[in-house]
Amino acid sequence: MSTDAVHSGTARGPAGPGGPEDIPGTAPGRRRPGLLRRLRRNRLAFTGAVIAALFVLAALAAPLISPYDPARADFGSALAPPGWSHWLGTDDLGRDQLSRVIHGARASMQVGVLAVALAFLAGVPLGLIAGYYERFADPLVSRITDTLLAFPFLVLAVGLAAVLGPSLLNATVAIGVSLVPQVIRVTRAETLRLKHLDYVGAAVASGGGDGVVLVRHILPNAASALLVQATVGVPTAIIGEALLSFLGLGVQPPDPSLGVMLSSAQPYIAAAPWTAVFPGLAIVVATLAFNLFGDGLRDVLDPRGATR
Amino acid sequence: MNDTAGSTAVLRVRDLSVSFRGEEGGDGDVHAVDGLSFDVAPGEVLAVVGESGCGKSVTSLAVMGLLPPTARVGGSVALRGRELAGADEKELRSVRGREMSMVFQEPMTSLNPVLTVGRQIGEVLRRHQGLGRREARQRSAELLETVGIPDPGRRVDEYPHQLSGGMRQRVMLAVAVACDPAVLIADEPTTALDVTVQAGVLDVLGALRERLGTAIVLITHDLGVVAHTADRVLVMYAGRAVEHAPVEDLFATPRHPYTRGLLDAVPRPGGRAAALAEGRRPRLREIPGLVPGLETQPDRCTFAPRCAHADGLCTSRRPLLQAPAGPVGERPDAPHTAACWHPLDVTGAPAEATEEAAP
Numbered sequence: 119m120s121t122d123a124v125h126s127g128t129a130r131g132p133a134g135p136g137g138p139e140d141i142p143g144t145a146p147g148r149r150r151p152g153l154l155r156r157l158r159r160n161r162l163a164f165t166g167a168v169i170a171a172l173f174v175l176a177a178l179a180a181p182l183i184s185p186y187d188p189a190r191a192d193f194g195s196a197l198a199p200p201g202w203s204h205w206l207g208t209d210d211l212g213r214d215q216l217s218r219v220i221h222g223a224r225a226s227m228q229v230g231v232l233a234v235a236l237a238f239l240a241g242v243p244l245g246l247i248a249g250y251y252e253r254f255a256d257p258l259v260s261r262i263t264d265t266l267l268a269f270p271f272l273v274l275a276v277g278l279a280a281v282l283g284p285s286l287l288n289a290t291v292a293i294g295v296s297l298v299p300q301v302i303r304v305t306r307a308e309t310l311r312l313k314h315l316d317y318v319g320a321a322v323a324s325g326g327g328d329g330v331v332l333v334r335h336i337l338p339n340a341a342s343a344l345l346v347q348a349t350v351g352v353p354t355a356i357i358g359e360a361l362l363s364f365l366g367l368g369v370q371p372p373d374p375s376l377g378v379m380l381s382s383a384q385p386y387i388a389a390a391p392w393t394a395v396f397p398g399l400a401i402v403v404a405t406l407a408f409n410l411f412g413d414g415l416r417d418v419l420d421p422r423g424a425t426r
Numbered sequence: 427m428n429d430t431a432g433s434t435a436v437l438r439v440r441d442l443s444v445s446f447r448g449e450e451g452g453d454g455d456v457h458a459v460d461g462l463s464f465d466v467a468p469g470e471v472l473a474v475v476g477e478s479g480c481g482k483s484v485t486s487l488a489v490m491g492l493l494p495p496t497a498r499v500g501g502s503v504a505l506r507g508r509e510l511a512g513a514d515e516k517e518l519r520s521v522r523g524r525e526m527s528m529v530f531q532e533p534m535t536s537l538n539p540v541l542t543v544g545r546q547i548g549e550v551l552r553r554h555q556g557l558g559r560r561e562a563r564q565r566s567a568e569l570l571e572t573v574g575i576p577d578p579g580r581r582v583d584e585y586p587h588q589l590s591g592g593m594r595q596r597v598m599l600a601v602a603v604a605c606d607p608a609v610l611i612a613d614e615p616t617t618a619l620d621v622t623v624q625a626g627v628l629d630v631l632g633a634l635r636e637r638l639g640t641a642i643v644l645i646t647h648d649l650g651v652v653a654h655t656a657d658r659v660l661v662m663y664a665g666r667a668v669e670h671a672p673v674e675d676l677f678a679t680p681r682h683p684y685t686r687g688l689l690d691a692v693p694r695p696g697g698r699a700a701a702l703a704e705g706r707r708p709r710l711r712e713i714p715g716l717v718p719g720l721e722t723q724p725d726r727c728t729f730a731p732r733c734a735h736a737d738g739l740c741t742s743r744r745p746l747l748q749a750p751a752g753p754v755g756e757r758p759d760a761p762h763t764a765a766c767w768h769p770l771d772v773t774g775a776p777a778e779a780t781e782e783a784a785p
Contacts, residue, residue: 253495316535323490323530324523324550324601334549338540 156418163414169407176220177227186214188221188374197390207392209382215392219400222376225369226404229290229359230352236294237301237351242344244298245305246332250313259302266299275358279367286375289368293358297351304347308340342419349412353405360401376401435465436641437489437526437609441501442511444481444488444665455498456720458484460665462501466609466641471631473644473656473673475688479717481665482645486611489643490528491518506608524554527602531614533595537586543570543597544582550604569600572637573630592623596630603634610634611643616651628655649692653677661685664718664728667747671762681764683776684729687713727767735776739767 158164176183185205192212200207206215248259266274278292312318313336321335362368363377371378376397383393444459459481466472474482487493489503491510503510505526510518522528530536538546547569548562557565563582570578573596586594595615602610612631616624632655634640644656652659652673659676661669661684669682680686690711701707715732725744730736747763768776 316530316532317538319492320528320530320536320598320601321538321549322522323492323528325519325521325553326523326549327519330549330553334541335538339538341540 157414160414160417162410163417166407166410166412166414169403170411173223173404173407174227177224180220180224184214184217184220186217188213188217189372190214197386197393199390200392206396207390209379209393210386210390215379215396218374218379219376219396221374222379222397223400223404225286225363225373225375226356226359226401229286229293229368230355230408232290233294233297233355233358234348234351236291237297238344238348240294241298241301242305242337245302246309246336248302249306249309250328250332250336252310256306260306263299263302266296267303271296271354272358272361275362276365276367279362284367284370286369286373289359289362292362292367293355296358297354300351301344301347304343305340308343309336312336312339346412346416346419349408349415353408353412356401356404356408434467436468436506437466437643438504438507439464439489439502440504442485442488442503443500444484444493445498447496447498458497458665458720459488462662462665462667464660464667464670466643468608468641469635469639470658471635471642471644471656473646473652473659474662475646475649475652475659476662477647477688477717480662481720482647482662483613485662486528486613486643486645489611490522490526491515492522492528520554523550523602523607524605525607526609526611527605527607529595529598529602529610529612529615531617533591533598533618536598537594539586542583542585543589543600547582547597547601547604550601554605565604566600569604570597572603572634573597573600574626575600590623592619592626595619595623595627599627599630599634603638603640606638607640609641609643611645613645614647615644617646617648624651625654631655649688661688665720666728667765668729669762669764669766670747671764675762679762679770681762681769682729682766683733683735683768683770684713685764686770687711687732727765735768737768743767 157167190213192208194212195204195208196210196212198204198208198212200215204214204216206219208214209218244259248256248263269277275289275292275296278295279289282288282292309332313331318331318335321331326335359368359375360377360380363375364381365377366381369375369378371382379397380394383390383397387394440463442459442462443457446456446458462481462485464472464474474485476482484493484497488497488499489510491503491513493499499511501511505521510521513521537543541549544563544566547566548557548559551557551562551565552559567578567582570581575581575593575596581589581593586597589597595618599615602612610631615631616627619627628651631642631644635642644651646652656673659669659671659673660667661676661682663684669676669680669685671681676685677689680689691713713732718728718731726742727733727736727740727745730740733740745765745767747765749761749763770776
């Protein structure tokens with residue numbers, strides 16, 4: 119679907135199969151400036167993208183860049199303030215906060231990405247079907263969606279996690295399921311809009327069946343809206359993970375997670391504020407970065423933007 | 427209708443009627459098309475003309491089987507003798523784009539913005555002819571050349587936004603004729619294009635008809651396009667055929683007052699100066715009134731309320747398409763018929779006594 123577009127995009131390059139007349143640069147200004155370029159013009163979005171990328175990199179390379187083992191206790195230096203040996207200080211067991219924040223980011227990203235992927239796997243097909251088969255499937259899918267949306271996101275996630283039992287995997291599933299209604303909503307709305315467009319009608323008139331129309335014509339054109347929804351879904355999932363872990367429904371204590379760190383910092387907030395400040399800051403910065411990136415992406419992908 | 431034309435027809439429509447179910451508790455059904463019959467032979471261009479809202483587009487969608495499920499379609503649509511009215515969706519899908527295809531009015535929005543034009547043409551080829559990706563791309567480039575797009579080797583990998591409106595309509599034509607369909611329905615294919623581009627697209631249509639022997643149903647309200655392109659003309663009014671004639675006959679001697687009104691409403695060069703010279707107010711002669719609502723298909727002439735020649739007969743009985751008295755047209759194989767109790771003669775005066783000729 120979107121990979122199709124990417125493939126044909128690369129085929130247009132100078133080495134494309136267009137024959138000798140296909141000289142690059144013969145059609146100046148025909149192509150839209152690249153996505154990255156346009157994103158870079160939007161300062162806030164670009165900053166968000168860079169921070170989000172750093173966050174992802176840190177999560178991926180956590181074992182390599184952490185100065186200490188996040189689980190190693192050192193009672194001799196418990197609750198040490200930030201300093202040269204422990205940049206972000208230590209917690210009540212003398213564990214290095216920087217290492218724990220980095221590993222916590224790993225748990226956050228894991229939940230963020232997996233939960234959003236899960237939500238899309240379930241939500242996109244349902245949204246497509248609900249939007250396309252308006253008469254038959256939509257009433258059922260939309261009533262279920264409405265029911266789920268009646269619960270605030272975090273309440274739904276906490277409820278599901280409580281039912282499933284405390285573990286990182288269950289937290290991921292709970293958050294993923296809680297994100298599904300929003301994904302259905304966005305996909306359905308896009309499908310409803312796109313299915314009345316002329317090129318969808320033209321595809322039907324040239325013999326296209328429902329599958330072709332949905333997968334080749336509607337889904338790729340809904341991709342930009344879905345991509346934005348995905349970038350907005352990640353910070354939501356990160357907050358969800360932090361909350362579930364804080365409540366003891368997600369990552370289980372000795373394992374590091376931003377939520378677990380906040381939870382275990384509670385008794386020491388007055389005496390050692392850094393134990394709460396840094397994981398909290400990490401959640402705020404990561405969430406903000408992804409949201410700015412998502413907003414910027416929305417502006418950049420909007421075809422009514424500056425490119426026309 | 428005459429059977430000699432019918433036997434060679436590739437598309438044969440008989441007594442087609444379409445109605446849409448009204449809102450529940452509302453004004454009731456809307457009868458968009460009522461008792462329409464026509465034939466199209468291979469290599470022939472049939473123009474369907476009429477004001478907006480007279481059922482032209484609904485007719486084309488009904489022939490393609492593309493109307494929404496709220497529409498009730500009656501009558502017969504036969505493609506090479508195969509009945510399509512009431513055929514199931516699977517059978518229709520195998521016909522659409524392969525044996526019968528359609529070009530829409532809006533070239534700017536009828537192409538998928540995220541697929542290259544080569545892929546959109548290729549999609550039809552791969553679906554109906556089972557070509558591979560590479561062959562489909564090759565054939566797409568050939569088709570682009572057929573429809574008059576320069577540098578097809580490069581254009582085939584371009585996206586719709588890189589093409590102008592006229593080029594996009596040519597691409598739409600390439601999609602439509604990719605599988606050499608027997609019938610091509612063009613629903614106002616040039617309405618959204620400027621005049622120079624229009625001529626180019628019409629030339630492509632003409633060339634396709636000659637090269638491939640495609641039967642073309644051209645839906646339009648542009649009488650200039652009709653004169654330029656069509657062999658026969660079907661004039662529709664309020665969902666019914668009111669006149670059906672070879673194009674020369676229709677323009678030379680319109681029989682139905684509505685057709686006459688349409689022709690009179692075309693602005694002519696020098697018309698303003700001539701009117702002023704004769705001391706008249708320079709204005710186009712429009713047809714007074716509006717197309718009636720289609721809640722009922724009454725048993726009378728639907729044009730009577732707007733017709734200068736209407737009398738009691740017109741408002742009490744429905745006229746059927748028949749050859750009016752008077753000189754026969756130039757083509758005896760394609761008779762000139764009109765649904766009028768008082769068809770106009772060569773001088774434009776209404777005839778008196780068709781009442782006796784009527785059954």
